[in-house]
Amino acid sequence: MDHCLAKIRTKHEWHCQKAMLRCFASCLYLYCSASLVAAEAENQIYQIISDPAEMLGPDSCTKCHENEMQAWHATPHFTTFDSLHRKAEAKAIADRLGLGSVKRNDTCVNCHYTQQQVDERIRVVAGVSCESCHGAARDWIALHNDYGGPNATKESETPEHRQERIETSVQAGMNNPTNLYLIARQCLACHTTPNEALVNVGDHAAGSKEFELVSWSQGMVRHNFLRTGGAANAQSAPEQLRVMYVVGVLADLEASLRATAQATSKAPFGIAAAQRAAGLKRKLYDISQRVSDPHIDDALHAALSVPLKLNHNAELTAAADSVGKAAYNFAAQTDGSSLAAIDPLLPAPAQYKTK
Structure with missing residues (x-):
């Protein structure tokens, strides 16, 4: 189907293809249980293409x-x-x-x-x-802006179609911000500098040491115009900021565990990755003492189960996988309303990155 989508040229073929995609999405939505959809998504959450x-x-x-x-x-x-x-x-x-x-x-x-x-x-x-x-948008751009037909708009889209649209777009490779983990992992895939030679030989900084998802995403890079129909660059609600903070810690911990697993020598890269992971374990423990959430507990258990040392690649990678899975599920299932106890941990607007 993706191959056909890339080959569409005429308007008639385009509308036929969109109808086929909507039909497929409807079947998926009606006949797949939520657990199966979640399982399929889980297979993709570690793939950054x-x-x-x-x-x-x-x-x-x-x-x-x-x-x-x-x-x-x-x-x-x-x-x-x-x-x-x-x-x-x-x-x-x-x-x-x-x-x-x-x-x-x-x-x-x-x-x-x-x-x-x-x-x-x-x-x-x-x-x-x-x-x-x-x-990369080639396979999902047509899906994510189809609101239910040639004359449908974002305002007229039904909740059921919106859910179908999001699910099929994600399956086609879109990192949709409805699940903040899908965005956070992209940030940390670079802001942890997960390349041993780049750090040890190239003398590149071993990650952005001050990176924190809320403060780095809500300042100059914020672009929340969809929520206001383009009228303003909206501030995120407190509930969303809470989820964002936890997801940021989890995604950072996952990336840092992966970097630690990759280290082959006791040199700046491996040392920085292990120190970063250790600090994030402490942050996650602090969060776990303030709120009760099974996904946070799962991530913490996985992180604490492995030593931050060389020659533990398999164990560290497995722990990172578990943290990533917990982060995805947390972002998918938590709306932030029960996380008020972590508000003191969130950065104030004055701390948001502006340059």
Whole structure:
């Protein structure tokens, strides 16, 4: 079906394909139990795919998300496209690794740029852009903006169709923010710098040490225009911020456990990863003492069950898998209304990252 979608050319074929997709989504929704859908999603939550052939580029988002694009233009995620390769520090890191151009090697490009296959060639087309966070869009862009028919709108969409649309979009590779973990894992896949040679040989910083999901997402990179129909860049509700804080800790812990598992020597990369994981264990323990939640308990049990030492790759990876699963389920099943006890842990708006 995805292959057919990529080949559609005429308007008639397009509408037929959308009808088929809606039919498929309806069948899935009616005949699959919630547990089966969750199990299928679980199989995908660890897969972070950025295939240039599946990338459409940020211009494909502009028509429907103009306000979001303007907000993006004011962030380092956007400006890095024109600035990073000119920085002496970036050039020095690349030189130490023997990589040449910052814009022409996967080590740098994977986290600092967006690649797209254009005319059979892979090109860097933007900095950290829409698909860096929401996933390569070729297979899901038509699904996520189908509100139920050619004349349907976001306002007229039924709750049942919205649920179908979200589920099928996620299955097609979209990191939909209805589950905050799907976004958080993207952030931490880069902000923990999970590359041993990059840190130990290239002398790159071992992650963004001050990264915390609420403060880093609610400042200059916030782009919550959908909630207000484009009228304003909305603040997130307290309940959502609570979920975001916990999910951020869990996703950070997962990524740090994975980095620790990858370490092959007692050097800056492995030491920093283990120290980061240890600090996040303490944060998660603090959260667990303030609220009662089975997913938090599952993640904490998994994290505490393994030593943060070299030569424990299998155990650390299994623990990371368990933390990731707990984070996904927590984000899917928790609305934040029962988490008021963690409010003292949340950063104040004055602490939000603005530059």
